[in-house]
Structure formats: structure tokens, C-alpha cells
Amino acid sequence: GENVEQHPSTLSVQEGDSAVIKCTYSDSASNYFPWYKQELGKRPQLIIDIRSNVGEKKDQRIAVTLNKTAKHFSLHITETQPEDSAVYFCAASKTNFGNEKLTFGTGTRLTIIP
Amino acid sequence: DAGVTQSPTHLIKTRGQQVTLRCSPKSGHDTVSWYQQALGQGPQFIFQYYEEEERQRGNFPDRFSGHQFPNYSSELNVNALLLGDSALYLCASSFDLRETQYFGPGTRLLVL
Numbered sequence: 385g386e387n388v389e390q391h392p393s394t395l396s397v398q399e400g401d402s403a404v405i406k407c408t409y410s411d412s413a414s415n416y417f418p419w420y421k422q423e424l425g426k427r428p429q430l431i432i433d434i435r436s437n438v439g440e441k442k443d444q445r446i447a448v449t450l451n452k453t454a455k456h457f458s459l460h461i462t463e464t465q466p467e468d469s470a471v472y473f474c475a476a477s478k479t480n481f482g483n484e485k486l487t488f489g490t491g492t493r494l495t496i497i498p
Numbered sequence: 499d500a501g502v503t504q505s506p507t508h509l510i511k512t513r514g515q516q517v518t519l520r521c522s523p524k525s526g527h528d529t530v531s532w533y534q535q536a537l538g539q540g541p542q543f544i545f546q547y548y549e550e551e552e553r554q555r556g557n558f559p560d561r562f563s564g565h566q567f568p569n570y571s572s573e574l575n576v577n578a579l580l581l582g583d584s585a586l587y588l589c590a591s592s593f594d595l596r597e598t599q600y601f602g603p604g605t606r607l608l609v610l
Contacts, residue, residue, distance in 0.1 A: 390540075416597040427502075427588070427601045428541065435597075473540050479597045485531065485554060486590075486599060488540030 386411040390489025405492045407474035408456040414476040423470045502602035519574040523591030530572040535586040584609045
């Protein structure tokens with residue numbers, strides 16, 4: 385089955401600087417890659433997603449890049465703010481015959497230092 | 499527009515007991531997936547329901563079972579609870595098996 389690895393497990397960034405979180409996946413058939421943000425005690429919130437026919441997607445301060453050949457994708461947050469502090473999860477799934485299950489990474493705890 | 503809702507928010511049970519968790523999908527959604535999130539880990543897929551049938555299942559024992567109702571709401575049942583079943587149980591909904599899944603707030607289960 386699919387295996388998703390996520391690094392780093394913790395990340396501290398000065399406010400205003402950029403943060404990068406990286407994930408690798410094992411199943412070359414995976415074609416959908418969402419990122420979720422989970423604040424303490426709250427639900428995972430979808431912040432951005434990318435499909436395998438696209439190499440990069442951007443939404444204001446957040447961007448995701450995908451390298452299908454290397455089977456890795458990354459989340460980039462620019463101009464970080466205190467409210468960006470949370471745990472971020474990457475995930476992968478196959479959607480060829482309807483949505484398969486999401487396989488999640490182990491999470492990255494991002495702390496923004498004021 | 500109502501989002502995904504789950505009940506109860508918290509639950510305390512003892513080993514060997516049975517528990518039922520409930521989920522109402524986001525308005526317009528018809529597919530419900532259940533995940534277990536242990537402390538400090540990513541969510542793990544339990545199973546998915548579509549058209550009132552279990553469509554796919556993760557690596558969870560038969561003690562975990564579910565149901566989907568005609569109004570698309572869903573239940574997760576866990577029998578013979580173990581200490582290791584203590585976790586946050588998340589429900590996610592989507593439309594017509596499409597990939598974008600939205601999560602509910604979860605039910606935190608503590609097994610003593």
C-alpha cells in the first residue's frame with residue numbers, strides 16, 4: 385500500500401520568514417495530494433491540494449510543488465505569521481476509480497516565533 | 499452551509515464496552531470516510547461509505563464496523579474496546595467519491 389513520509393517533524397521559523405515542509409510517497413499511481421492544517425484540539429482543515437497533472441499551485445502565501453518523477457511534494461509558506469503555527473499534514477490518494485483513501489504523513493509541528 | 503458535524507465530542511468508556519460515534523456530512527455531500535488519529539500521529543483510514551455500502555476498508559479489525567443511512571449520515575461502531583482504541587475519531591465527507599474531503603471536529607474517545 386501507499387506510504388507517505390513527511391519531514392521535518394518540527395519546524396521553528398521566525399515571523400516573516402518562509403517555511404518548507406516536504407513529503408515523499410511510494411505509490412506511483414497516487415495522483416491527488418492535499419495538505420491539511422490542524423490547530424490544537426481542532427479539525428484538520430484543507431489548505432491547498434494538487435493533482436498530478438499540475439507541477440505547482442499557489443494560493444496567496446501558500447504554494448505546493450509536485451515532482452512526480454521523484455515522488456515528492458512540498459508545502460511552501462511565505463511571509464509566515466503567528467496564526468500559521470499548527471500541525472501540518474500531507475496526504476496522498478488515488479482517484480482513478482473514485483476517491484481512494486487518504487494516506488497521511490506523520491505531521492510537522494510548525495512554530496512561528498514572533 | 500452546514501459543515502461536517504460529529505457527536506459526541508468526548509466519550510469515556512471502559513475496556514470491553516461498545517461505542518457508537520455519529521457523523522453528518524457537509525450539505526450536498528454523499529460520501530463519508532472515517533479516520534482514527536492517535537495522539538501525535540496522522541489520521542489512519544478506517545473505512546469509507548458511499549450509497550449506504552462500505553466501499554473500501556483500511557487495516558482495522560472487524561471490531562470496527564459502520565453504517566450509512568439514506569440521508570448520508572454515518573455511524574462508526576467499535577466493539578470490545580481496547581485501551582489502544584483511545585484516539586480522536588474523525589469523519590470526512592466528500593461529494594460523489596470525489597477527492598476533496600472535509601473533516602468534522604472529531605470525537606475524542608478515551609478507553610480506561
